[in-house]
Amino acid sequence: xxxxxxxxxxxxxxxxxxTPYEHVALDDVSIEIEKGAFxxxxxxxxxxxxxxxQHLNGLLKPTAGKIYxxxxxxxxxxxxxxxxxxxxxxxxxYPEHQLFEETVRKDIAFGPKNMGLSEEEIEKRxxxxxxxxxxxxxxxxxxxxxxxxxxxxxxxxAGVLAMEPEVLILDEPTAGLDPKxxxxxxxxxxxxHERRGATIIxxxxxxxxxxxxxxxxLIMDHGKAAMYGKTxxxxxxxxxxxxxxxxxxxxxxxxxRLRANGAAVPESVLTVSEAKDAVLAxxxxxxxxxx
Numbered sequence: 001x002x003x004x005x006x007x008x009x010x011x012x013x014x015x016x017x018x019t020p021y022e023h024v025a026l027d028d029v030s031i032e033i034e035k036g037a038f039x040x041x042x043x044x045x046x047x048x049x050x051x052x053x054q055h056l057n058g059l060l061k062p063t064a065g066k067i068y069x070x071x072x073x074x075x076x077x078x079x080x081x082x083x084x085x086x087x088x089x090x091x092x093x094y095p096e097h098q099l100f101e102e103t104v105r106k107d108i109a110f111g112p113k114n115m116g117l118s119e120e121e122i123e124k125r126x127x128x129x130x131x132x133x134x135x136x137x138x139x140x141x142x143x144x145x146x147x148x149x150x151x152x153x154x155x156x157x158a159g160v161l162a163m164e165p166e167v168l169i170l171d172e173p174t175a176g177l178d179p180k181x182x183x184x185x186x187x188x189x190x191x192x193h194e195r196r197g198a199t200i201i202x203x204x205x206x207x208x209x210x211x212x213x214x215x216x217x218l219i220m221d222h223g224k225a226a227m228y229g230k231t232x233x234x235x236x237x238x239x240x241x242x243x244x245x246x247x248x249x250x251x252x253x254x255x256x257r258l259r260a261n262g263a264a265v266p267e268s269v270l271t272v273s274e275a276k277d278a279v280l281a282x283x284x285x286x287x288x289x290x291x
Contacts, residue, residue, distance in 0.1 A: 004071070005035040005167060005199045006056060011065035013051055025051040027223035028065070033216070035070075038193050038200045040210030040231065043220035044245065049203050052220065053169045056201070057088035070166065086115055089165030093172040093203075096144075096152030104130070104147075104155050105140040111163040129162040133188055150181040157185070161192065168192065169201040174209070186213060207249040211235060211270040219244065235270060251275050 013026040026048050033039055043049045054060045055067055058074050058081040067074050074084045089111075092098065101107040108129055112122045130140060133154040139147070144155050157173065170189065174182035190213050193200045201218075204210050210217060210231070217234040219227040221244050227234055235241070238256040241248050248256070255269045255278070265278050 002034040002036075004032045005037070005069070006033040007031070007068040008055075009066045009068075011052075011055065011067065012063050013055065013060060014063045017063060025223055026055070026062075029223070029225050030065075031218065031225050031228055033199060033201070033218075035199055036197050038190075038213060038215045039202065040214030040217045041201055041203045041220065042205070042207070042210060042217060042246065043226075046222075047220040048223040049220050050171060051223075053090060053171060053201065053203060056167070056169060057085045057090050059085075059090070086111070086163050087165055088167040088169065089160040089163055091157055091160050091168070091170045091173055093175050095156030095160075095173075096149065099144040099152060099156060102143060103141050104135065104144050107144055107155055108140075108158045108162050111159055115163060125162040125164065126158075129158040132161060132192065133158040134184065150177055150184070153177065153181070153185065154188075157188070164196070165198065167199045167201065169203075171203045172205065173202070174204075174206075182209075189213070207235075207247050207252075211249045211251070219246070232270060 008029050008031050011026050011029040012024070015021070015023045015025055029048070029052065041049055041053070051060065055062060056069070061075060069084055069087055074081060099107050101110060105126055108126045109122050112125045117125070126140070127137070130137070135151070135154055135158060139151070144152055147155065153173070157170075160168065168189075173189065174185050177185065186209060189200065189202065192198065202210070202214060214231050216229065217227070217231050218225060219234070219241075226244060227237070227240070235249060235252045238248050238252055249270060251269055251271065251274075255265050255275070258265045263282060265282055269275050269278050
């Protein structure tokens with residue numbers, strides 16, 4: 001049985017508690033995320049996604065319930081919460097707005113310095129994280145404010161990667177980027193996942209991106225965990241997703257319609273390549289013909 005990396009028990013969070021503006025943002029959320037999973041986190045605005053991820057590294061303290069990281073209750077000793085913020089790295093939406101140092105090098109080094117690492121280890125991590133996010137050494141002495149939007153995004157992500165977190169959470173990391181920039185960032189995240197074996201939680205509104213990259217999907221709805229499971233299983237539940245008002249990946253919609261019309265096609269088709277193979281098989285041509 002796979003080891004659990006993140007676990008929540010009846011997690012509840014209330015904004016403006018005991019005031020006229022009281023709002024329940026998380027309502028008894030109990031989930032278990034396996035170590036090394038790549039989780040796509042989906043839900044409408046106001047579903048509780050952002051509130052949930054801010055709990056996972058202790059930026060918010062639960063109104064009720066518990067959060068475990070690597071089997072440890074992160075609030076067992078509030079003075080120890082800082083240690084969990086290094087274990088669980090969080091990249092906010094538009095993280096480039098958080099850049100503030102004079103140089104790219106100093107911005108990437110900020111987290112490792114706060115971890116109390118040696119200068120040698122800090123430099124190694126800065127170079128590794130920069131290289132990993134496609135930033136060559138000539139970028140390191142530049143001001144982050146001289147860079148393009150996509151380059152700033154990579155600097156911000158490198159700053160979190162330099163802490164080498166066991167869990168990496170990214171809130172809409174491709175927001176505002178052009179298609180080339182989006183693909184670059186997503187490919188870097190996937191490569192980091194494969195290389196480090198880290199647990200990844202990717203908040204995204206793009207069902208297609210989640211279908212391509214995630215091994216598991218968590219769907220939030222009105223503060224509750226509405227669905228959690230392997231990506232293929234979740235996206236095969238087309239009718240339930242539609243009831244939740246969510247866009248289903250186009251490929252999944254097409255194949256659901258084919259099945260409804262009596263075509264003997266599989267439920268768990270997520271990519272264009274898989275769709276091609278399924279259609280060719282249905283036509284009796286196997287996988288040999290070109291689409």
